[in-house]
Amino acid sequence: MKITFLGTGTSQGVPVIGCECEVCRSLDFRDKRLRVSILVEVGGRTLVIDSGPDFRQQMLRERVKRLDAVLFTHEHKDHTAGLDDIRAYNFMQHMDMPLYGDQRVLNQLQQEFSYIFTNATYPGVPRVELNPIQNEPFEVFGIPVTPINVLHHRLPVFGFRIGDFTYITDANFISDAEKEKIKGSKVVVLNALRKEPHISHFSLSEALAVLEEIGPEQAYLTHISHLLGLHQEVEKELPSFVNLAYDGLVLSL
Template sequence: MKITFLGTGTSQGIPIIGSKHPVCLSKNSKDKRLRSSILIEKNQKKFLIDCGPDFRYQMLRSHNEKLNAIFMTHEHQDHIGGLDDIRPINFNMNQPIPIYGLHRVIKNIKKRFFYIFSENKKSNISSFSVHELDENAKFFLVENFKIFPLSIWHGPLPILGFRIENFAYITDASSIPSRTIQQLKGVSILVLNILRKVSENNFFFMLSETLNIIQKIKPQKTYLTHISHTFGFHEEIEKLLPKYVCLAYDKLIIHE
């Protein structure tokens, strides 16, 4: 399984427009982060988790032109804002692209991109087939793969992470239920969000909380994503982390 980090930043990306923060001014390419998204490839199938505003550029720079499915964690702009740029993928594959998400998420997508789902389409626009997920379902099947939805909390909002075989992806989490912790046991690679060393809002894990969760799950390797500029410079933070934990960065490719 090949995993490409298309983006590893928070909702504003790094650098932030107009910011003079030292991390935003960094010359290190690893400190420049697009909105968080990931591409999973196996057996010539390609699955995207989240489709943010940077989707077009992410696909161009990673030289990808096909998708077999999109899994949505939740409906915030930094995770769905690029859906209108699916159109050339439709042309390349000559078919609608399946989207999987909770009922609430699909409803929100249909509202915000109403013209895509209109019955009176008058131009060539993006095309999707939508699939509503039951957060209590053990798994769902896509292209003969078992995909396990993972219930997590983003502040007061219930959202999803996803497990495919021994790989799991969680972003924007503020807490992870014990039931989901059990579902994550046995993963070899875990991707988990982090925002800053000392949290100023309870929507995201502080670093200590993140490391505590990792200890409970015990994956072989964890990659941190959804990283804020206030978290610090990539190279400096890397030195502070345990050997089994790494900061992800844009364009990083790993294999499970």
């Protein structure tokens, strides 16, 4: 399995217009973050989790020539706004793009991208195939996927476990039952927005406490705001098994 971090930031993580903080002025490429998304290559298939506003730029940067499916964690715009740009893969692959998400999320996509779903579609619009999922295992082209149900304040969000890899973003609560699904993962990716508490995201200390409890061999932090601090400085504060992810980071499992 090959994992590529397409983006590790949030809308507070990209350079902010007029902001003069040290992260926004940093020349370290690891401090330059696009909206959070990840590419998973497994079993001869290529999956993306979330297609945010930077989706096209991310796919071009990584030269992703084939895309087999998109999985959505939730319906917030910073995770869905790039959906229109799957049309290039429709054209190249001559197939409708399978989308997987909670029915609530798919309903929101149909509302926000209504032109895709009208009966009289305009030539060239994205072509999709909707696949509702619930909090139970499912398969994508024969690849087993286990959803992890977490809370983003009061909003249910899905993380996903694929083999020994678990990916969770936009969470500030994970129940004990859902943590059991994660345990045994060799690599866990978890959100850590900033050091200060936040109403809907894990802070750095909260994320580290969850990772200590779950005990993966290796963990990476994502959905990082510029308020967390400089990559090279934050890295020094982390336990030996935890690293900050950065855009373009590639893992092999």
